[in-house]
Amino acid sequence: MQVFTKHEGLVAPIDRANVDTDAIIPKQFLKSIRRSGFGPNLFDEWRYLDHGEPGQDCSQRPLNPDFVLNQSRYRGASILLTRDNFGCGSSREHAPWALADFGVRALVGTSFADIFYNNCLKNGLLPVRLPAADVAELFAQVEATPGYRLLIDLETQTVTRPDGKSLKFDIDPFRRHCLMNGLDEIGLTLVHADAIRTYEGRRRLEQPWLFR
């Protein structure tokens, strides 16, 4: 997993509540058996004016000029500013894969759907939850300031605005540790293989019908 310690980048606002994972990556792209290559189809239905299918050359497709990520001032954005319940709906990890493949490293918003939040953390993508008032201010500042950038520091758990104001955020210590060290969670869990076997042995005795 890609390490996340500190990231400074251009911010793009996705000014809409309940952005679902179907919007982030539409289902036709879920037919892929790979983990990469989803970036050109991130927000496909909002981003392009035509209908997207897997395997297309997206550089030739007509862009929707109204969609925020197509606007020149947000080109190269690596931090998305988001509203309530971002990433709701399907558990598809293709959503964080698409965000990461597009170049997004962090999301800053009021709330994220549970499964999506979890999936981001498995892919070196940091979702930052901030109070609604802070997020509202960030939206106002981003819209008023072309080239608006934020500095996100996972070590100190802060988001720093261009005016120097620092906003503190919470994250589970264990998740933070994994992210900062890019740890392979499977390897980490397998360190406890004996504990798993012991548990399993007990379960086999107590509920033998669960085993075949």
Next chain:
Amino acid sequence: MCAAPRTLYEKLWEDHVVRTEEDGTALLYIDRHLVHEVTSPQAFEGLRMSGRKLWRVDSVVATTDHNTPTTHWDRGIEDPVSRLQVETLDGNMRDFGALVYLPFRDRRMGIVHVIGPELGATLPGMTVVCGDSHTSTHGAFACLAQGIGTSEVEHVLATQCLLQKPSRTMRVDFDGVPPAGVGAKDMALYLIGRIGTAGGTGFAIEFAGAAVRALSMEGRMTLCNMAIEAGARYGLVAVDDTTIDYVRGRPYAPDASHWDRAEAYWRTLVSDPGARFDRVIAIAASDIAPQVTWGTSPEMVTDVVGRTPDPDDFEDQQSRQGVVAALNYMGLAPRTPIHDIRVDKVFIGSCTNSRIEDLRAAAAVVRGRKVADSVRLALVVPGSGLVKAAAEAEGLDRVFREAGFEWREPGCSMCLAMNADRLEPGERCASTSNRNFEGRQGQGGRTHLVSPQMAAAAAVAGHFIDVRGMV
């Protein structure tokens, strides 16, 4: 000394903790892993690349459902990209193994959340995971069942465990008796309308109350299935006679040598009297009317006798913008009576509403009636091959066909339109599925979520109509 009363969620959680990190993150043991073709290929590839095997082959139950066609099975899967994904699962099952794999065209193949319970592969007290958010369905059996992403699928395949922190607990009491024609789907949509699609975020929701006790297992599965649409990873219903009776005799249920012990344990899977929940919501079931969504989120829902909202009634600018955008996408004016909304297509199916009882309820409305001429396509897609066979044995396929419905092969179908079943831009659908997101059933398609009875009634009338007058 008396132990403190515990919720059902707490009992299930504590029963599966292998060990706990300092910050409270637990290693949670997983009993059942359901696998389908869409969210598993990258996980198996990950195992291959790191030279890992399955921790426990007999925990895996797999099938193909998302990509498979619902017509002309003799022709195979015509879309080469879908076919490759399905064949990839075939290959992974050959290489890694499973307790049971129901491949494309197996007579028992079906939606993963229908076949688990049907086979008795979903049993009370289990932890159940699947790379699919609607895994909450299995909570109807007092299972700790949740949807996970592909990295976690790989993690469970390799370690039989998940790393997780406990959720907060919510109990939703549906008290009293719902009106005739109002069912589990309406109860779920009504709740989501009340608490919102993020109302359950971070919670495990236990559904309780007389109206839940009165539901069949099929109805409870519908309710738990929709918990994720309220933002909750888990839905739960306590074990009672209905649960035990459903499980008895299923292929992977305990045999006679273990049955009594299993049943005795399962009977303990209820919240203790006095157990504390972080949030409790009470709903009078008698207040619930048939529900119809009008927007692009399941929380955008109202009674069939209601109207679409007026954005001007919303003071908060965010909400107003959301309503404007949704009405615009749905091609609906403010204050449109739900009754006046005409439909182009009708879809009865999905992991929410494709079980035998759903088909019986829809057929009861359709019987002796015809699909309206203005409806271009009315589809019934049974949840599994066994559901299809059971429905045919009862003659339900004839009821639907004679009315003008198409009777299809099982699968996820038009719920998410990964196969050929989809809406064209601008088409409007009465759908028994679970998500009315933009483009969910096809780019530009307009989805209205309803119960099977309401979908059947809309097919007959050509527009939404109160099914309470038809049953």
